[in-house]
Amino acid sequence: MYKSILKPIFFLRKPEEAHHLTVGLTKFTFNLPVVNSVVNSIFELDDPRLESQVFGLKFKNPVGLAAGFDKDAKVIDEMAMLGFGFIEVGTLTPKPQEGNPLPRLFRLPQDDALINRMGFNNGGVLEAVERLKKRKSSVLIGGNIGKNKVTPNENAVDDYLFCLEALHDYVDYFVVNVSSPNTPNLRDLQEKEPLKQLLQAVKSANDKKSNPKPILLKIAPDLTDGQLDDIVEIVRETGIAGVIATNTTIDRSKLSTPQPEVEAIGAGGVSGRVLAKRSTEVIRYLHQKSNGAFPIVGVGGIFSAEDAIEKLEAGASLVQVYSGMIYEGPALIKKIKKGLLAYFSR
Numbered sequence: 001m002y003k004s005i006l007k008p009i010f011f012l013r014k015p016e017e018a019h020h021l022t023v024g025l026t027k028f029t030f031n032l033p034v035v036n037s038v039v040n041s042i043f044e045l046d047d048p049r050l051e052s053q054v055f056g057l058k059f060k061n062p063v064g065l066a067a068g069f070d071k072d073a074k075v076i077d078e079m080a081m082l083g084f085g086f087i088e089v090g091t092l093t094p095k096p097q098e099g100n101p102l103p104r105l106f107r108l109p110q111d112d113a114l115i116n117r118m119g120f121n122n123g124g125v126l127e128a129v130e131r132l133k134k135r136k137s138s139v140l141i142g143g144n145i146g147k148n149k150v151t152p153n154e155n156a157v158d159d160y161l162f163c164l165e166a167l168h169d170y171v172d173y174f175v176v177n178v179s180s181p182n183t184p185n186l187r188d189l190q191e192k193e194p195l196k197q198l199l200q201a202v203k204s205a206n207d208k209k210s211n212p213k214p215i216l217l218k219i220a221p222d223l224t225d226g227q228l229d230d231i232v233e234i235v236r237e238t239g240i241a242g243v244i245a246t247n248t249t250i251d252r253s254k255l256s257t258p259q260p261e262v263e264a265i266g267a268g269g270v271s272g273r274v275l276a277k278r279s280t281e282v283i284r285y286l287h288q289k290s291n292g293a294f295p296i297v298g299v300g301g302i303f304s305a306e307d308a309i310e311k312l313e314a315g316a317s318l319v320q321v322y323s324g325m326i327y328e329g330p331a332l333i334k335k336i337k338k339g340l341l342a343y344f345s346r
Helices: 003-010 015-029 033-043 074-081 123-133 153-167 186-190 193-205 224-240 261-265 273-289 304-316 322-330 332-342
Strands: 052-054 057-059 064-065 086-092 103-107 111-116 138-143 172-178 215-219 242-245 268-272 298-301 318-321
Touching: 003 015, 003 123, 015 074, 015 103, 064 332, 074 086, 086 123, 086 172, 086 322, 123 153, 123 224, 138 153, 153 172, 153 186, 153 193, 172 193, 186 193, 186 261, 186 332, 193 215, 193 224, 215 224, 224 242, 224 273, 242 273, 261 273, 268 322, 273 298, 273 322, 298 304, 304 318, 304 332, 318 322, 318 332, 322 332
Parallel strands: 064 086, 064 318, 086 138, 138 172, 172 215, 215 242, 242 298, 298 318
Antiparallel strands: 052 057, 103 111, 111 268
C-alpha cells in the first residue's frame, strides 16, 4: 500500500512538506481507536529471540528509528506502534532554532537517497521535555543532543550539558552529536582533543546523577582511519558507552544522479542506499580495532533485512533506519525483524 499509493502521493510534495504531512497524519490517524488496533496488529512482531542487552539497557528488538525523523518528540507513541525497539529524538539544542533556510531537504530517487542541510531545526530541548513527560509507550528513548548554531565551539560544552540536564530524567540514553555537516564548524569538535574534553565533561556530569545514562557518540562516515583510531582511543579513555556509526556523508562520488542536478542542490549531507557500504566499513573498522570493546549502533543505507544483518555481522549490536523507511515504507521495520529471526535461527 505504501509503495503503490502513499509514496507516490508523498513524493508529489516537497520533501519537508511531505515529512510534516506524514507526522500530522500519523499523529491524527494512529490515535483513532479502530486505526490504533489495526496498526498494532499489522506491525507487531515481538519475539524473545530479538531481545538484547546493550550498554545496560534491555531492547525488545535491535531496530531503532534514527535521529532526525522525530526531532521534537512529537510522535514517539505513534512510531512505537510501528514496532521499533528504540526511538532517538533530536538533535535537540538548548534554545529553539529555525535551522537553515528552505529548501533544505532533497530527494534523489535515482539513488534512493536524501540530501539534507536542516541545521538542527528544533523547538528547543525544554519543549521536547514537556512532550516526553506525557508519552505513554514504554519504548526506549535516546536523546540526541547538539549545540546551537550561535554558540561558539569554545562554549559548546555548555550547550551539551544544558541538554543533558534537561533531558536526563526522560530518556534512556544520550547521543553526543558532533558529526552533522550542516552546522558551521560543528565537525571541528570531532578532532581528538576537543572531542575528548567534551565527552569527559558530559560523562562527568552524567556520572554525578543518581541514575547515570549511557552516553554514545555519533560520528561521521568521512573520518580517516587515523581519526577512527582516535575515536577508539577516546571511547576507551572517556569510558563512554558506545558509538553510533554513522551520520550523513559529504562525499557525493557514489551518486548516480546527474552531477549538475546534485550541484544545483548545494550543500548538505547525503543519506540513503549510497551510504550503506561506507557506514559498514566504519563499523567493521571500529569493531576490529577495539576488539569489540564497546557497542556500535549501525546506521546508514539500511533498506532490507540483509542490510541490517550486514551491519550486525560487521560488529554492530543495534541498527537504526530513516531514509530506508522513506523509500520502503513503515513495513520495513517488520521485514527486518522477520529477516533477523530467520538469521538468528540458522
